[in-house]
Amino acid sequence: MTQAAGRNGARERILAAAVRQIAGDGIDGVRIARIAMDAGVSPALVHYHFATRESLLAEALDYSYALAGDARLKDIPPAGATHAQRLAMMIDQCLPTTPALTEDWVLWMELWLRAVRHPELRPFAEELYARMRAWFADEITAGIAAGEFARCDPEEVADRTLALLDGFGVRTLIGDSAVPLERARRAVSASLARDLGVGERLSDPGPTARPQRTRARPA
Amino acid sequence: MSPRPKLGHIRRPQIIEAALATIYERGFSETRIIDIADNAGTSAATILYYFESKEKLLEEALTHSDEQFYAKLREEIETLDRASAQLVHIVERSAAPPDPLDDWTLWIEMWLQVRHRPHLRGTYERLERSGQQLMIAEVIRRGQDDGEFNADVDAEDVATMLSALIDGLGVQVTLQHPDVTAERMVRLCLDAAATELGFVPERRPETRQSASVAPIGAKAAKR
Numbered sequence: 001m002t003q004a005a006g007r008n009g010a011r012e013r014i015l016a017a018a019v020r021q022i023a024g025d026g027i028d029g030v031r032i033a034r035i036a037m038d039a040g041v042s043p044a045l046v047h048y049h050f051a052t053r054e055s056l057l058a059e060a061l062d063y064s065y066a067l068a069g070d071a072r073l074k075d076i077p078p079a080g081a082t083h084a085q086r087l088a089m090m091i092d093q094c095l096p097t098t099p100a101l102t103e104d105w106v107l108w109m110e111l112w113l114r115a116v117r118h119p120e121l122r123p124f125a126e127e128l129y130a131r132m133r134a135w136f137a138d139e140i141t142a143g144i145a146a147g148e149f150a151r152c153d154p155e156e157v158a159d160r161t162l163a164l165l166d167g168f169g170v171r172t173l174i175g176d177s178a179v180p181l182e183r184a185r186r187a188v189s190a191s192l193a194r195d196l197g198v199g200e201r202l203s204d205p206g207p208t209a210r211p212q213r214t215r216a217r218p219a
Numbered sequence: 220m221s222p223r224p225k226l227g228h229i230r231r232p233q234i235i236e237a238a239l240a241t242i243y244e245r246g247f248s249e250t251r252i253i254d255i256a257d258n259a260g261t262s263a264a265t266i267l268y269y270f271e272s273k274e275k276l277l278e279e280a281l282t283h284s285d286e287q288f289y290a291k292l293r294e295e296i297e298t299l300d301r302a303s304a305q306l307v308h309i310v311e312r313s314a315a316p317p318d319p320l321d322d323w324t325l326w327i328e329m330w331l332q333v334r335h336r337p338h339l340r341g342t343y344e345r346l347e348r349s350g351q352q353l354m355i356a357e358v359i360r361r362g363q364d365d366g367e368f369n370a371d372v373d374a375e376d377v378a379t380m381l382s383a384l385i386d387g388l389g390v391q392v393t394l395q396h397p398d399v400t401a402e403r404m405v406r407l408c409l410d411a412a413a414t415e416l417g418f419v420p421e422r423r424p425e426t427r428q429s430a431s432v433a434p435i436g437a438k439a440a441k442r
Contacts, residue, residue: 024335025335026248026331026335028246028248028249029248029335106331106334109327109330109331109334110331112327112390112393112394113246113324113327113328113331115394116324116327116393116394117246122394122395122396125394125396126396126397129391129396156407156410159388159398159399159403159407160384160407160410160411162387163383163384163386163387163388163391163399163407164380164383164384164387165387166383166386166387166390167382167383167384167385167386167387168383168387170330170386171347171383173330173334174330174333174334174340174343175333175337175340176340176343176344176347177340177344178344178348178379179379179383187376187379187380187383191380191411194414194415195414
């Protein structure tokens with residue numbers, strides 16, 4: 001049981017029910033009455049905690065993200081793991097690899113769509129994005145400092161990695177027959193490995209298995 | 220079965236155009252058939268005569284906007300000599316489409332609909348394979364044949380990677396992320412393409428300028 005779910009308050013139960021239903025039917029398919037029933041509270045209490053669908057989505061996503069974060073902490077890289085191995089684990093934690101991450105993914109997509117039409121949600125989407133970016137950029141920076149990775153702009157590489165995770169993750173999530181999970185994982189890992197000059201795969205042994213190609217920069 | 224409605228001057232393309240604009244503006248789940256009918260100047264019955272469901276209208280709207288976008292793009296890249304210049308142009312146009320309706324809004328709608336209604340997967344795959352990814356793969360193969368791009372890489376693989384990268388960044392640009400601008404999107408995509416394909420992307424100054432005057436701002440003003 002995660003810490004958040006263990007508190008077992010009405011609010012948490014409402015959020016857990018909201019995550020399940022949004023992931024299943026989409027934010028627009030969500031009925032407050034069903035969430036209330038699922039959470040064992042009155043519809044009035046749901047309305048009391050969440051005045052609008054936007055606030056419900058934002059809080060449910062934050063809750064789901066915290067749960068995914070708890071799962072991430074449990075998945076501690078083995079002692080002595082290289083930065084490349086840590087990044088490979090992070091990639092797994094950002095793709096729909098488990099039922100909980102799959103729910104988190106659907107909510108993430110719902111947030112995009114909602115934020116297109118409700119600009120008040122954009123700062124929240126940006127904050128979530130910033131956390132993910134910092135998570136990757138910090139690991140990359142540490143790997144450069146340790147001499148494991150070639151010099152690069154960590155934020156730029158993080159942006160590209162997040163975009164690939166989103167682009168491939170969406171395809172995997174919706175069951176694109178050309179992009180099963182393993183292909184998504186391999187493609188993101190290969191691109192990041194090349195950016196960092198560690199060969200073709202993040203799990204490849206030893207740094208700089210082959211010379212890094214020079215990144216061409218448009219003038 | 221209702222009698223065949225009087226079609227008069229109303230034609231399918233007008234309904235599709237109206238569906239595109241309405242779904243883009245209001246969102247798929249907030250759009251009612253009657254809203255599309257109002258925008259198209261026809262009746263809900265007429266629309267349901269042509270298209271059996273709202274899902275079908277989303278599919279047709281997205282197909283229509285994709286076909287138009289890629290037909291125009293194809294004309295444009297045919298005026299460029301080299302595959303590298305063609306690839307640069309595809310990326311620039313994707314980051315800053317001339318028509319704001321071609322941003323990622325309808326794709327996000329489609330992704331979510333496919334997730335919640337798996338029977339739409341076939342439609343999604345047809346669209347996914349016929350637009351961006353196909354065009355990028357063609358240009359890469361051409362560049363490989365001409366000796367401009369690294370011939371050792373799999374064109375389909377690189378096209379899929381670039382297409383996923385463009386989608387991931389396109390979502391952030393559509394959301395007007397302050398750090399992930401259209402200009403940054405172009406650079407991140409071209410850097411990745413350059414690494415994979417071993418070429419130096421050359422950008423024409425005039426296209427760079429038009430890419431920075433993104434319609435994104437205009438769209439924001441409209442809302």
